[in-house]
Amino acid sequence: MNIINKLKQHPNSWTKFLAGNGSRKPKLFAWTYFKHINSKGIIFSLDAGISFSITLVTVLLFATFLAQTASSTQNEIKNFELEEKAILIADSLVKNYDENNSLLGTCILDIEKKRIRTNEISFSNLINLKPISFGEIYVESITVKTNSFQKTFQIEEKVSNDCISVRRFALIEGEKGIIEVKTCTLK
């Protein structure tokens, strides 16, 4: 007895169902059973459904991750800009001399040698501090701190919680000290 006949004898056999229970003419042909394929619509198998669901969840996770990354990158760029400007102003303050705005340079000018004495700050130069801003970024204050004195020069009085301080070491009126530049952003 071949395998088909064995299967036909099984009470729940589908071959029995298709072949017509051993009769010569089958009761139901395969084309009748699968005729709905020709009808309009789609066939959706279980594995295709699972696959589609997994793909959708993956895309959702990816989109969420991208949104979070975009948000954190935006904050990072903002902080980077603030840090960049703070470092730039602090460096200019201790390395340059500017008679119009001391915020851009408060170093001592050596007229005899025709050069700027970097990291040597004159206290008298600090009186000519004028506000400076780069878009939303501005310098709020400058604090000069040595062993004998400490003074804060308020440049702008705006309300901002997003500030950064940069400390530089210099000779202030011949005394070693720290000059601290506080830079803020309104964003």
Add this chain to the structure above:
Amino acid sequence: MYLEITFFSKKGFVFSLEATISLILFVLLLIALPTHQNSSLKELLILQQENDLLRVWSAKESSPQEMLMDTKLLFGETGELWINETQLNKAKSEKNSIASEGIILDNSLVENKIRLIVYYN
């Protein structure tokens, strides 16, 4: 049916086309995920601050104790000072470090090799 059962009883597994496409898409999405790069100007600032100390010490003669105090004032416990290959203090070690070196002449024109090491995360 028997043939199908025989087929599944073989070692290995069957991977449908949809599952393969899903897996490829998943792997591609994982590869395409942007990697986080923390951008900061901390290194530049530390380098500038180290340069400040060397510049001030060259302008105003300082004893090793004064230099050590200045280093601690600016960098706290993360700054390490070496004078003529002698370590004056032991800093709190961190993941990264930046070192600056300079030669400063004292009043009697004796060379002093100063090395500053700053540790940071």
